[in-house]
Amino acid sequence: MTHRPSLLSTRVSVRSALLAGLLTLVAGTPVAAEEQRAGTAQRDASATAARPPMSARDLVTLPRLGAPVVAPDAAVAVVPVTMTDSETLARSTRLQAVPLAGTPGAPVDLALPAGASSPAFAGDGFLYFLAPGGATGQQGTGSQVWRVRVTAAGLAGTPAQVTRFASPVAGFSVAPQGNAIAVWRELPRGCVTFDCTELPAPASLGSATTYDARDGFVRHWDRWTVPGSVSRVFVHRLADGVATGEAVTLDGPAGDGALVGHTPTRPFGGAEDVAWAPDGRSVYFVARRADGNEPRSTNLDIWRSDLSGRAPENLTSANTASDTLPVPSPDGRWLAYLAMARPGYESDRQVITLRDLRSGAVRALTGGFDRSFGSIAWTPDSRHILATAQDVLDTPAFRIVVRTGRVERLDLLPGNEAHVGTVVPLPGNRLLFTRDSIAAPPELFLHANRQTRQLTDVATTRIRQLAPVTTRRFSFAGAGGAQVWGQITKPEGASHTLPAILYIHGGPQGSFNDAWSNRWNPRVTAAQGYAVISIDFHGSTGYGQDFVDAINRDWGGKPLADLQKGLAAALALDPQIDGSRACAMGASYGGYMVNWIAGQWPDRFRCLVNHNGLFDMRSFYYATEETWFPVWDFGGTYEEQRELYERWNPVNHVGSWRTPMMVVIGQRDFRVPYTQGLGAFHVLQERQIPGKLLVFPDENHWVLGARNSLRWHDEVFAWLDRWLKRDGQDAGHP
Numbered sequence: 001m002t003h004r005p006s007l008l009s010t011r012v013s014v015r016s017a018l019l020a021g022l023l024t025l026v027a028g029t030p031v032a033a034e035e036q037r038a039g040t041a042q043r044d045a046s047a048t049a050a051r052p053p054m055s056a057r058d059l060v061t062l063p064r065l066g067a068p069v070v071a072p073d074a075a076v077a078v079v080p081v082t083m084t085d086s087e088t089l090a091r092s093t094r095l096q097a098v099p100l101a102g103t104p105g106a107p108v109d110l111a112l113p114a115g116a117s118s119p120a121f122a123g124d125g126f127l128y129f130l131a132p133g134g135a136t137g138q139q140g141t142g143s144q145v146w147r148v149r150v151t152a153a154g155l156a157g158t159p160a161q162v163t164r165f166a167s168p169v170a171g172f173s174v175a176p177q178g179n180a181i182a183v184w185r186e187l188p189r190g191c192v193t194f195d196c197t198e199l200p201a202p203a204s205l206g207s208a209t210t211y212d213a214r215d216g217f218v219r220h221w222d223r224w225t226v227p228g229s230v231s232r233v234f235v236h237r238l239a240d241g242v243a244t245g246e247a248v249t250l251d252g253p254a255g256d257g258a259l260v261g262h263t264p265t266r267p268f269g270g271a272e273d274v275a276w277a278p279d280g281r282s283v284y285f286v287a288r289r290a291d292g293n294e295p296r297s298t299n300l301d302i303w304r305s306d307l308s309g310r311a312p313e314n315l316t317s318a319n320t321a322s323d324t325l326p327v328p329s330p331d332g333r334w335l336a337y338l339a340m341a342r343p344g345y346e347s348d349r350q351v352i353t354l355r356d357l358r359s360g361a362v363r364a365l366t367g368g369f370d371r372s373f374g375s376i377a378w379t380p381d382s383r384h385i386l387a388t389a390q391d392v393l394d395t396p397a398f399r400i401v402v403r404t405g406r407v408e409r410l411d412l413l414p415g416n417e418a419h420v421g422t423v424v425p426l427p428g429n430r431l432l433f434t435r436d437s438i439a440a441p442p443e444l445f446l447h448a449n450r451q452t453r454q455l456t457d458v459a460t461t462r463i464r465q466l467a468p469v470t471t472r473r474f475s476f477a478g479a480g481g482a483q484v485w486g487q488i489t490k491p492e493g494a495s496h497t498l499p500a501i502l503y504i505h506g507g508p509q510g511s512f513n514d515a516w517s518n519r520w521n522p523r524v525t526a527a528q529g530y531a532v533i534s535i536d537f538h539g540s541t542g543y544g545q546d547f548v549d550a551i552n553r554d555w556g557g558k559p560l561a562d563l564q565k566g567l568a569a570a571l572a573l574d575p576q577i578d579g580s581r582a583c584a585m586g587a588s589y590g591g592y593m594v595n596w597i598a599g600q601w602p603d604r605f606r607c608l609v610n611h612n613g614l615f616d617m618r619s620f621y622y623a624t625e626e627t628w629f630p631v632w633d634f635g636g637t638y639e640e641q642r643e644l645y646e647r648w649n650p651v652n653h654v655g656s657w658r659t660p661m662m663v664v665i666g667q668r669d670f671r672v673p674y675t676q677g678l679g680a681f682h683v684l685q686e687r688q689i690p691g692k693l694l695v696f697p698d699e700n701h702w703v704l705g706a707r708n709s710l711r712w713h714d715e716v717f718a719w720l721d722r723w724l725k726r727d728g729q730d731a732g733h734p
Contacts, residue, residue: 008237011289019704049504052464052466053491053529054469054492054524056713056714057086057247058524059504059518059521059524060296062068062462062463063462064081064459064460065443065444066093068095068098068424069120069121070426071125072425076097076098076109076151077097077121077424078096078121079121080093080094080095081096081458089710092111093117094376095109095112095114095116095455097150097151098444099152100426100430100446100455103361110154111155112148112155113146114130115131116129116130116146117131120271121625122176122177123176124177125149125178126149128147128181130146130169130172132144133146135164135165135357141168142167142169143169143170144162144164144169161423162238163243164243165176165195168196170186172271174276174277175277176276179238179280179570180237180239180307181243182600183233183284184231184232184263184274186226186230189230189254189260190339193246193247198443202399205290209224211225213292215708216289217625220266220267220627223264223671231263231266232250232708233248233283234247248384250303250312251287251303252311252312253309258311259303259311261289265287275328277332278329278330279332281306283304283305283307283328284304284328285304285312286323286325287325294627295627296344298321298342298345298630302314302337304485315335316339320343321339321341321343321344321348322343323339325337327376327378328357331382332357332728333382334355334504335354335355336355337353338353338373338374339353343627344628344632346629349370349548350372350373351366351367352387352400354402367405368405369407370544370668372389373387373388375387375421377425383403384400384401385402386400386410387423388421390511391395391514391541393487394414394418395515395542397409397410397412397423397424410431410642412447413435413452418435418436418438418514419435419516419595420433420434428448430447430448431448432675436489436515437471437516438469438515438516439469439623440460440516441459441463442458443455443456464498465724467491467492469489469491469492470489471487471522472487472573473486474573476566477565478537478558478642479561479562481545482547482670484566485535486533486534487578488531488577489532490526491526494576497576497577497578498531498576498580499530499556499720500530500533500567500577500582501530501531501532501569501585502535502583502585503532503585503590504534504563504589505520505586506586507539507540507723508588508633509540509548509551510541510589511536511542512536519702519704537551537566553633553634554648555592557650560593560597560601582724583606584606584724585716587611587612588611588613588701589613591610591612591614592613592615592650592680594610595610595614595650598653598657598661599652599657605659606660607661607722607723609664610661610673610677610679610680611664612664612674612676613680614672616651616679617630617651618651619675622638623675624670624671626671654683657683657684657689658687660691662692662693662694663680663684663692664703667695668699670700671701678693694712697709702717
């Protein structure tokens with residue numbers, strides 16, 4: 001994409017929470033027209049009925065929609081909905097059936113065993129799911145696989161247990177015909193049964209664990225590894241809905257040269273890493289070899305097991321970069337997957353790639369389209385692929401013609417795309433998908449006959465009861481004159497000036513695009529009486545791979561210039577924002593940039609918030625787990641590129657620090673170890689700069705627990721209020 005200078009070109013998007021809340025359509029009503037009428041009516045109503053601003057507790061307790069799964073006859077979908085008790089903050093998940101045939105009706109709660117999760121339909125028409133269960137003659141052995149028939153009206157029959165292992169099932173995938181099931185958990189490579197008890201023998205003394213330098217990760221994301229154990233997949237036959245017989249291991253026999261690696265992949269892989277062939281005679285799966293090179297390798301491969309028990313075949317051995325998300329076509333002719341081109345680069349462009357399963361020929365289907373795709377879904381006729389990719393500040397769906405590779409952007413909600421996800425093609429050219437935005441969390445939609453209707457009301461009604469916000473998009477001439485985009489989110493109808501919050505995204509190859517977040521949420525921050533400004537600086541995704549690559553070896557250069565120019569552009573665009581009262585906040589790379597700003601732009605902000613941010617590039621390099629990340633972004637190891645690491649090292653500029661800073665750390669964060677935050681806080685103490693340290697012993701790189709999330713917001717909002725609210729704007733100002 002060409003980035004042309006465009007000073008302060010603007011457009012308004014997904015204007016308020018209310019608009020998102022009123023997308024429920026009557027049959028035959030186009031989305032855009034109905035949205036406009038509903039928005040006007042509700043704005044008139046809001047003039048006489050004030051609604052409270054969104055609170056942190058609202059964010060934490062809003063019901064959360066999961067990914068839908070669709071029955072083989074496409075008559076019903078099942079969606080998980082996570083609920084959080086408003087008082088106890090305890091979380092639970094329920095499954096709902098959503099009718100799809102004819103005129104869709106209201107979702108129906110399914111009366112399933114407590115703890116039911118991970119729903120998946122198979123070709124036999126049954127809904128399979130995980131729920132607590134026991135082995136034969138035992139009680140309480142953890143999650144097992146169950147199944148039941150589901151209709152648009154709810155359950156048809158009684159749930160029955162499919163697996164009865166003595167060990168918990170971590171995940172599963174059922175063959176299309178319903179005659180076999182793949183299950184997985186972590187256990188030693190030499191085990192040939194799912195209930196294998198041949199666990200690695202602990203040392204005879206003490207609680208220590210011994211690791212060998214020839215092995216892979218010592219720790220990964222938020223957990224220490226168990227030497228000799230990996231996540232492995234076992235396939236059992238299903239007889240009358242019960243797992244039976246001897247297992248076939250997808251990774252084949254142990255021994256010299258055998259595949260040793262996690263499937264699903266760690267730390268975030270799931271059922272999408274395991275894909276059955278349409279005829280059920282083979283399974284495609286993703287794995288990366290777990291050896292001494294694992295922490296430095298992005299070489300995930302797609303393997304094929306013919307279910308004979310022999311060693312699997314590596315289908316992508318020719319590509320030493322990442323290959324993921326195998327999705328066979330319904331007719332069995334093609335295997336589609338996402339491929340990167342550059343080894344060691346975790347943020348390279350993901351190209352939809354096709355392998356002809358007859359000839360073995362491989363083709364980069366979207367190689368000529370400069371966007372990175374994140375999903376793959378085949379149409380029932382195997383002629384098209386529907387996929388999603390970030391594009392500027394939206395994440396729309398695209399249709400790709402398999403024969404030619406032509407890419408067409410779909411306007412499922414014209415002018416109001418925001419973030420489209422979990423696209424499921426249905427017969428009759430229908431399309432099921434989720435959609436969310438800064439204004440509102442995900443809901444389920446159905447697109448048919450060029451019309452779109454909202455099928456669920458998981459959080460819409462609750463959002464509609466809260467005061468709305470507006471989000472305005474703008475672009476400006478950033479570093480080097482390139483076009484850079486940003487967004488301003490603020491309370492709708494605010495009559496007074498608003499302090500500014502500069503949101504800085506992580507990644508660094510990422511984006512604060514027009515999407516809902518359960519963690520860094522612009523809407524709930526704006527609702528506290530602030531204007532939230534986010535800038536997609538050089539390195540951000542959705543603008544072409546050259547723009548993504550621009551941050552490599554330049555962490556503190558062009559991105560900082562973009563943030564400086566973007567903040568100035570937002571203040572010039574919106575005179576309601578009080579630029580003299582401003583704070584900057586970010587996490588991960590965003591936290592790095594907060595530390596960098598503290599030394600490079602020390603007089604601009606009244607306060608800073610640094611969440612799990614990198615502080616000392618040398619100590620970070622030698623303590624992080626996935627070392628491929630700094631090696632790529634800095635062009636080599638610390639020894640090879642010492643000068644570059646030190647050029648962009650915040651610790652070298654602590655002599656200029658004087659801005660009050662709040663530091664947040666998670667002790668289970670192995671990506672940016674918590675000692676990085678302790679180092680920043682040490683500077684605040686040493687230099688007698690006002691500071692706060694918020695420590696979560698049980699959180700990783702993110703804050704996920706309901707109680708912890710509420711505490712995070714309470715502490716951060718109190719910090720912002722202390723330095724930005726008018727009543728105390730002079731007290732304690734540095």
